[in-house]
Amino acid sequence: MGTSSKSNSDNLDLEYAVAGAISGFVTRFACQPLDVVKIRFQLQVEPITNHHVSKYRSLLQAFYLIFKEEGISAFWKGHVSAQLLSVIYGMSQFYSYNVLMHEFHNYPLLNEWKYSTKFVAGAGAGFIATTVSFPFDTIRTRLVAQSNNHVVYKGICHSCSCIIRHESPKAFFYGLLPTLLQIVPHTGLQFAFYAFFTDMYKKCYNEADIKFSNSMISGSAAGLLAKTIIYPFDLSRKRLQIQGFQNGRKSFGSFFECNGFIDCLKVTIKKEGVKGLFKGLIPSQLKASMTTALHFTIYEQSLIALKVLRLYISE
Template sequence: MGTSSKSNSDNLDLEYAVAGAISGFVTRFACQPLDVVKIRFQLQVEPITNHHVSKYRSLLQAFYLIFKEEGISAFWKGHVSAQLLSVIYGMSQFYSYNVLMHEFHNYPLLNEWKYSTKFVAGASAGFIATTVSFPFDTIRTRLVAQSNNHIVYKGICHSCSCIIRHESSKAFFYGLLPTLLQIVPHTGLQFAFYAFFTDMYKKCYNETNIKFSNSMISGSAAGLLAKTIIYPFDLSRKRLQIQGFQNGRKSFGLIPSQLKASMTTALHFTIYEQSLIALKVLRLYISQ
């Protein structure tokens, strides 16, 4: 009996991890262009206004200029490292979150603080996932920040060797502290807001399960609110991650960040929920 229960628990934990990895992969591919534009805005020294010295002045103008100067492939620059980041982050985030929530269920008093508990579990999951995946985030940021006119890194392996040779292994973790200060409350807020909005949606429409439309709407609202609250930390993190790499950007904003956060969080939770459903059906089919 105990062995069977342990096996079922392990299978569920594995499903959480796999669903998180799938969610990270799909979300990254769909939202990568917005992430590229967001990073370009954040790293631009000049003011983001209709001023003649500003390279990027608006969202549409930035998309058009990047496409014109660098081609369509520029929107997926650094995509391999970004996918590694997203898959590792999504897998470790949802796995650790569900493990923590299972542990919290052993303490009945915590059930009275549902959203606070989800905030703590989400924040802890964000801390774990960020620390594990952060080197890939640094590599991705540097690959995205460089322009076609000044190529410094030729790929993931080349960027790793250059960073170790010319800087140090510590460079992979530049900006980790402000990132943790950002991600810990951000992830906690995402999970708490998502739980709140999904519950409100189910009450309004008298539903018991989280449907596709519920995940999309609740995830979008949760992402928008969470990103608006923690945006200043995201800006400081990107600035710190390119220390020692100013030459690679020779030759950047809240709105792109909010738009990307809404889309990303909506897709992140929706793909995760749908992946769990698919994995459950697959498991039941195999067990028959």
């Protein structure tokens, strides 16, 4: 009996990991264009307004300009590294979350603090997934940040060798601190908000299970709220990841220089005002709503499909 129980538990853990990987892959492909525009906004020192020195001036203008100058493929620039990031992150995140929640169930007192427990489990999962997948995020950011006129990296392998040769392995983890400060509460908030909104939806429509529409609506609301709360950390992370990458940014205007996370916030406020901390917020909110809705919905649907497949094979 013990062996069978252990086998079932291992199968469930594997299904959580596989569903997380599928969710990460599909979500990344669908939302990558918004991510590219968001990163370009975050890295632009000049104001994102109709200003003569600004390259990107609005969401629609940025989409049009990138398409005009670099072609449709630019919206999926760095996509391979982004997919590696998303698959590894999604797999690590949902696997870690379910393992942590399973452990928390061993303590009945924690069941009284349902949303707080989900926040802690989500935060822990975010910490683990971010640390494991962070080098791919740095590579992706640099591939997206470089212009077609000043190509420094030709691909993932080339970027890895260049960073190791000309900088150091530590460069893969530039911006890890603000990323963890961002992702840990962000992931915790996502899981807590998602649980809250799905519960509210089930009560309103008298449903026992989480349906497709519930996942989409609850995921969208959770993503929007969570991203808005932690956004300045996201901006700092991107700006720290391009330090030492001046050559790839020559046609994008002034280069943002800083020394660490706190200095990044100080320099941003000094040069661009408090509004500078929220550059790229609109595409980021759109992306967060879409991403989180897809992330949870595809995860839930993948779990259902994997369960059906498992039952079919066992028969």
